[in-house]
Amino acid sequence: PSLHKQRHQFVVDFIQRNKPKKVVDLGCGECSLLSRLKFRREIELLVGVDIDERKLRRKTLGLAPLSTDFLQPTFEQLRVELYHGSVLEKDARVRGFDLVTSIEVIEHLHLADVKCFSAVVFGYMAPKAVIISTPNSEFNPLLPGLSGFRHSDHKFEWTRAEFTSWALEACCHYGYEVEFTGVGRAPQGQQVGFCSQIAVFHRVRRENICNVPPGYDPEDEFSYTQLYSV
Numbered sequence: 001p002s003l004h005k006q007r008h009q010f011v012v013d014f015i016q017r018n019k020p021k022k023v024v025d026l027g028c029g030e031c032s033l034l035s036r037l038k039f040r041r042e043i044e045l046l047v048g049v050d051i052d053e054r055k056l057r058r059k060t061l062g063l064a065p066l067s068t069d070f071l072q073p074t075f076e077q078l079r080v081e082l083y084h085g086s087v088l089e090k091d092a093r094v095r096g097f098d099l100v101t102s103i104e105v106i107e108h109l110h111l112a113d114v115k116c117f118s119a120v121v122f123g124y125m126a127p128k129a130v131i132i133s134t135p136n137s138e139f140n141p142l143l144p145g146l147s148g149f150r151h152s153d154h155k156f157e158w159t160r161a162e163f164t165s166w167a168l169e170a171c172c173h174y175g176y177e178v179e180f181t182g183v184g185r186a187p188q189g190q191q192v193g194f195c196s197q198i199a200v201f202h203r204v205r206r207e208n209i210c211n212v213p214p215g216y217d218p219e220d221e222f223s224y225t226q227l228y229s230v
């Protein structure tokens with residue numbers, strides 16, 4: 001399978017093991033991961049956020065229920081929501097989820113904004129788990145014909161040490177622990193790591209979460225625009 005599919009399969013496998021009920025995919029693009037996750041029966045709320053409204057609108061049909069979903073309704077109900085917005089902005093509708101995924105997105109942010117991304121994801125959204133993937137620049141010499149970054153919109157590509165250092169700082173700051181893995185193996189004997197590096201975070205402290213009773217939270221912010229709900 002393509003690297004793209006392997007990254008999404010990694011998330012599917014994680015969901016199968018951890019059974020999150022509320023999942024948000026940040027930088028979901030054309031919703032290909034969401035379209036796969038809608039078949040995971042353990043999920044009750046599936047949210048996608050992207051800054052590119054055209055991309056978001058392109059494939060929403062894949063998120064709609066199938067006729068068979070009406071013929072064989074499951075006990076649990078799934079809601080799917082799409083929002084137009086930036087991962088650098090806070091929105092109370094995606095706080096306190098079980099899982100946040102952001103697959104090949106951080107390298108599209110300016111390096112100066114990555115701290116803000118950490119603050120929004122770990123500090124504000126404060127989910128139980130987070131999966132982040134990004135290219136591993138140490139793998140680049142193995143990619144034929146590549147000069148420079150893997151994509152013209154990438155603002156940076158990190159080595160394993162750079163990714164680790166960012167992830168550990170976020171853990172320290174926001175009370176998470178992290179494991180590193182990846183997809184896309186190098187040929188035997190090449191010690192460069194995976195083609196796509198993946199960090200899986202689990203929350204270990206709860207003090208970042210604001211314990212305000214439901215219905216009123218002075219910190220509530222709504223920066224996203226809802227495009228779709230089904």
Ligand code: SAM
Binds near residue numbers: 027028051109
């Ligand atoms: N996650 C998807 C996947 O695995 O197929 C798409 C990855 S695509 C390489 C990067 C996506 O990040 C694009 O859809 C882009 O619009 C989105 N993106 C970039 N900057 C963003 C931001 N500040 N807020 C939300 N989405 C952003």
